[in-house]
Amino acid sequence: MDKHPIGIFDSGVGGLSIWKEINALLPHEPTVYLADSKNAPYGEKSKDEIIQLCIKNTEFLIKKGCKLIVVACNTATTNAIDYLRAHYHLPFIGIEPAIKPAALRSKSKKIGVLATKGTLSSLLFHNTAENHAEEIRIYEQVGTGLVPLIESGRMDAPETRALLEKYLDPMIAAGIDYLVLGCTHYPYLLPVLKKILPEHVRIIDSGEAVARQTKAILIKNDLLADTVENPIHRFITNADVKILQGFLAGYGPSLEVAYFDF
Numbered sequence: 001m002d003k004h005p006i007g008i009f010d011s012g013v014g015g016l017s018i019w020k021e022i023n024a025l026l027p028h029e030p031t032v033y034l035a036d037s038k039n040a041p042y043g044e045k046s047k048d049e050i051i052q053l054c055i056k057n058t059e060f061l062i063k064k065g066c067k068l069i070v071v072a073c074n075t076a077t078t079n080a081i082d083y084l085r086a087h088y089h090l091p092f093i094g095i096e097p098a099i100k101p102a103a104l105r106s107k108s109k110k111i112g113v114l115a116t117k118g119t120l121s122s123l124l125f126h127n128t129a130e131n132h133a134e135e136i137r138i139y140e141q142v143g144t145g146l147v148p149l150i151e152s153g154r155m156d157a158p159e160t161r162a163l164l165e166k167y168l169d170p171m172i173a174a175g176i177d178y179l180v181l182g183c184t185h186y187p188y189l190l191p192v193l194k195k196i197l198p199e200h201v202r203i204i205d206s207g208e209a210v211a212r213q214t215k216a217i218l219i220k221n222d223l224l225a226d227t228v229e230n231p232i233h234r235f236i237t238n239a240d241v242k243i244l245q246g247f248l249a250g251y252g253p254s255l256e257v258a259y260f261d262f
């Protein structure tokens, strides 16, 4: 039993899609969420820059008393989680594009992966993709420009749809039957993605799996806060508070959203 919060960070609002999964599965856990929107997008930065940003976020969350950290960002996980695990003594949960479940379920043996440049160029992604290379053809696409559109709340804008069509049309034409969302920002594009993709193309992301893994690691380390009623959820952004509040609309009174220049 441990009443300390779970720490979660992302380059912005994307990891809120993971926070929602964690909160649904672990409703007694207090959380501290860091939105490093000032430094978004991480996906265009070098591995070293991403590691430095992850160190900054991790040390901030450790100072807030977090017992475990969820790196709710594919780009940060694929570039920095090995470093974080080697240098800090608390458990880290990461997120990677869901290639494996998509590869297992695909009938056409062709899957698409939409992710950031930082994720698709990482060694971790490359190794995972390689493990499935024999039985599956993977169509990779960098989602350049999508994160800034989502960070500014423009999920339904015509330019967002146009970008997605440009990115997805070739893989649709190639015959994919699964699209892996390899960036935690992209689940916010689901309504427009469903309009663009043919009905038989399934969309898959790793959010639920991350929540299940978080629960398993809390249990294993005896860190569950399962008797806490109405746990406090703190959200800290180093950019516009209103954007974060917009993404959290409807999530109840126990949420504290604040600006801090971390």
Ligand code: DGL
Residues within 6 Å of the ligand: 010, 011, 012, 014, 015, 040, 041, 042, 043, 044, 072, 073, 074, 075, 076, 116, 119, 147, 182, 183, 184, 185
């Ligand atoms: N949400 C992040 C991810 O899952 C990164 C987006 C970005 O900052 O480029 O990759």
